[in-house]
Amino acid sequence: MFQVPRATVRDALSVALTVGAYGVAFGAAGVAAGFSVLQTCLFSLVTFTGASQFAAVGVVASGGAPLAAVGAATLLGTRNALYGLQMAPLLRVRGVRRLVAAHLTIDESTGVALSQAPRGVAAMRAGFWLTGAGVYLFWNIFTLAGALGARALGDPASWGLDAAVPAAFLGLLWPRLETNFLRGVAVVAVAFALAVTTWLPAGLPIIATTMVAVVFGWRAR
């Protein structure tokens, strides 16, 4: 039987615990946006892809239409399909296990799996499952804690929760700004979002910003 390398377990659990702790911010954001504790927890159980969840409740909090909320969340979720393309040939599972694998296919499980490549295919698989299951567990526990905490606190602005949500987005954005090109794209996206805010209905500027991605991604560089 294959012995999972200790380093793989350590990588997976440290990622699962730190990322899972972000769930507090999501739980609080969900309740602050007007969702019930149950609805907020269902997001984490069934949607289970952090940036999309934050986007859905974020658009709702800013007064956007349901379609804008769903659109922003879905667009942010498209990268999970590309992760699935990479993970499917690695995991090679069928039936219910394939469905579970698909649900656990997120930034972190894919990232840890790929980072285990030097330790071999079995370590990559273990990294995927341990990270995916670990994030799922902690993300949901911390979502519940954040939701209950926010409900107990009351007015979101009084406790700074209305600033915690954009700060969480900034924290999710930050590690992606690895190159000057990506930082430039982010600056243009911010300027574009500010510019269209006054003449588009709430929530739509977020989706419209994908045009910036299309423009900058159109040609190879």
Place this chain on the structure above:
Amino acid sequence: MSGAHLWVVLVVTSVFCLAIKILGHVVPERWFASARLQRINALIPVCLLSALVVAQGLVSKTHVVIDHRVAGLGAAFAALLARAPFPVVVVAAAVTSAVVFHLH
């Protein structure tokens, strides 16, 4: 937003996001082979997250407003520059924003 609308957002978002994940595991790889599609897709998170920072931190309804949240975002920015971990970033933003909110 009404209670029914909140459920619609929750259910449709969940169904779409799960469907996307399953799609990635079942479709042939060549469907996503276009280099252009991959380049654009790789930029989408950066663009959407930037727009979400704006929408949540600098906008009220359809107006750009500068209020206590900007102070919070400034604190988050400083924390990120100082390489603080994610929870510190979020708490720094919340505390700063709450302090400014109560000063007014």
